[in-house]
Amino acid sequence: MKVAEQVWELRKQGFNKGEIAGLAGINRVTAAKCLKENFDPSSPYYNTAIPSKIKPYAGDIMDMLSEGKTFRQISAAVREKGYDGSDSTIRMFATRERRIMKETAGRGLAGEKIERKWLVSLLYRPIDEASSISAAQLDRIIAECPIIGRAYDAVSGFKQTLFGKKTSELDKWLEETDALEIDELSSFTNGIRRDIAAVKNAILLDYNNGLAEGSVNKLKVVKRIMYGRSSFEMLK
Secondary structure (H helix, E strand, O other): OOHHHHHHHHHHHHOOOHHHHHHHHHHHHHHHHOOOOOOOOOOOOOOOOOOOOOHHHHHHHHHHOOOOOHHHHHHHHHHOOOOOHHHHHHHHHHHHHHHHHHHHHHHHOOOOOOOOOHHHHHOOOOOOHOOOHHHHHHHHHHHHHHHHHHHHHHHHHHHHHHOOOHHHHHHHHHHHHHHOOOHHHHHHHHHHHHHHHHHHHHHOOOOHHHHHHHHHHHHEEEEEEEEOOHHHHOOO
């Protein structure tokens, strides 16, 4: 609610959407949402992903696709069950699922869709807190593509090292990660070694310069916004 009020106040002062996003510390999409006439910050879906209308009927659609049903038949069936979204959403979902089914059938595999963003989310939260992918699915993915498992273990190990308060574990993690010979992780470890003292301090100490960096970033945003606007008349 406070963010929405700040956005509305900045709009009253004459700032445009990009400037409001910079001053409020939010992205342009969020700023645009707040500026809509029908925006309601008390909505339970505010600042969250809105549930897809098609998701409750995904299983039914996939079953009908496997039976060879046409799009018209699928659309009529899901609408009878309560779907009230657009036909284009059904068509896009069905087209994507049909393509996946053909690809997996051609390789003799059982079809199961695992989206890349579900794997990316594991970089930020442990598997037991992930809502889109299960531990069993992750195990199957790692069995098919072991390099994903090595990368996942490396990321998890770094998190444990970072919060473990033992700098000796960092050196061990660097050696083990380099042995994986994954270019992206090697680039990351090289960056750590270039500033190893700061990284070890981050492990040992409970405080950081995040507050100062945030204030400096906001000051720079205000400075950039003022380019071309700081005439004597405006400053007066």
